[in-house]
Amino acid sequence: MADVAKLAGVSSQTVSRVSNGHESVIPATRDQVLAAMRQLGYRPNSAARALRYGRFNTIGVILFSLASTGNSRTVEAIATHAAAEGYAITLIPVDVPTQDNVLGAFTRMGELAVDAVIVIMEIHLLDAATVTLPPGVYVVVVDSDAGDRYSVVDTDQADGARQAVHHLLGLGHETVWHVSGPETSFASQRRAQAWRSTLEAAGRPVPEPLTGDWSARSGYAAGLSLADEPGCTAVFVANDQMALGLLRAFHERGRAIPDEVSVVGFDDIPDSAYFPTPLTTVRQDFAEVGRRCVQRVLTQIREGQAAQPGTDLVPTQLLIRDSTATAPPVAETIAARKPKRR
Amino acid sequence: MADVAKLAGVSSQTVSRVSNGHESVIPATRDQVLAAMRQLGYRPNSAARALRYGRFNTIGVILFSLASTGNSRTVEAIATHAAAEGYAITLIPVDVPTQDNVLGAFTRMGELAVDAVIVIMEIHLLDAATVTLPPGVYVVVVDSDAGDRYSVVDTDQADGARQAVHHLLGLGHETVWHVSGPETSFASQRRAQAWRSTLEAAGRPVPEPLTGDWSARSGYAAGLSLADEPGCTAVFVANDQMALGLLRAFHERGRAIPDEVSVVGFDDIPDSAYFPTPLTTVRQDFAEVGRRCVQRVLTQIREGQAAQPGTDLVPTQLLIRDSTATAPPVAETIAARKPKRR
DNA sequence: AGACGTAGCACGGTCATTGAC
DNA sequence: TGTCAATGACCGTGCTACGTC
Structure with missing residues (x-):
């Protein structure tokens, strides 16, 4: 100077x-x-500036993986909105979600130049790590049910699942099967719970859910199982990628979609409109989730105090495409399917 | 303290x-x-530390979008490897790739607390911005042909395309059609050039390439065109998402894959093994690209001087799945297809 | 001599004060 | 009164140089 x-x-x-x-x-x-x-x-020199002002104009983002569409789109929205407000984003990846690694991430975060943290992960892994969170660093959590302790922003998973199930029941299906995400995921849990409670509220039988891991591969495996399931005419799959695998399994087993089986996904990834059968799915507004995260975080920074705990739910929207249709007559379903088995 | x-x-x-x-x-x-x-x-206090040491232990990443699988996986690898070396990652998104925005990103970057920058973008937009790059900040570029001026790490796009074309010619196809990415993308340009030169070297006719924008939607549109193209028995699609759209278009038009038409994609996104026809594709090792970026950047930081310009190419690998097969006899192709048109 | 305290400076920028034109 | 120079305190840390027990 x-x-x-x-x-x-x-x-x-x-x-x-x-x-x-x-x-x-x-x-x-x-x-x-x-x-x-x-x-x-x-x-x-921004270090000197930060030293003087006590602020870094940077927000940290802790996450497990950018591989999922949801996470990468949320992060992109966070980065864009933060940039518009003059804040930069620092990524802290936690490759394997063990307790130790999460703790390590928080420790590193503590030494990092950040004014606030947005955590994108399952909150139960956060619990033990919480104590080490440096005071004075504000936190917003995504994909979590910790609304009682933290400021949480999330997609309204339950309502999305409810819409999906109602849509299928409204088409005359007796009940709806479910392929869930991994048990460790709260998003998956909430979708599964809402699926179950919606069926129960309608007085329908609740089939045993199948568990996947979000991947197309696991959806394919689930599809092979369900193709052999008598009376299965409607499936709610917890994300679009698993739905892709499931579609292929059903196709291989000669189960026509949507004529014999209706399928609903979750996420609305860009590809889902170009699946072999354009997928009916629940749209998540990741950009809005990211926007609200940034907004909440900045409010805390500017007011100089932590926000009230609470959950901010971003609405979902059911997109009806070609993978769902009126339920086939019950007798026909079982009868028609049997001969088709290898 | x-x-x-x-x-x-x-x-x-x-x-x-x-x-x-x-x-x-x-x-x-x-x-x-x-x-x-x-x-x-x-x-x-990391600001005080940075002030004392003159280093921030942070690497900036400038990019257009996290939406593409390639970018988000590369960024994830960068973040992971950087974290392992004690460096954090700061994201600088440029939402609309205009000259002004890129310049703005660099200006902001200049004021940011970063020791080095990794740029993931088409380099021609970088040209004019170059002058404003603060001296003393090291740069590594991804997805670019600027190896004469910068340290560049990239997938060996040309070799991947060559492998794809050779595979198809080896199956007896007379020639290979091509659906390219957007013209503004250097990755797309290099794949298209290699496709063309490989065909020319083999003395085969070079069909007019179709241009997409990486999306499944554009692949679908290209597929509808190619389904009407007489003699088209093999297509090299510049990425997997477009291949997904193309598969659907071909399916709609009754063109069997791989019996009538063979298709090769590029990227090997996780879903491509579960496309309606499991896709033969060129695998990109994004994780390795990210790893080498970090390695190059850290070498520069530690040695205290910019690296020699040059391009570091990460090899690709052709994954043969079910979307490619021996070419059908020429007469049969055209004859068999015609009646199927609406 | 080993373990630790005290003092002062430097890093680069910001800001308040004082005073000059 | 407005514009600017000069000076020094200050942010939190790390290090050197010395001192002490």
């Missing part, structure tokens, strides 16, 4: 005023300073 | 010694200090 001041023939004071947009600098002087900055390739 | 010192009954000197792992501290004292740190939730 002293160099810039010397080159511009002013004091370092004036350089500081210029770089912070202070008003009481005459335009001619300002231009001179700016020219000197450009010439010397000067950039204000 | 003074608080910790007071609580532990030592001087701030000793606290500093403990937190930096200095040797001449007796274990008993060290434990006392550590206990005080835990009790007070003390974390060393």
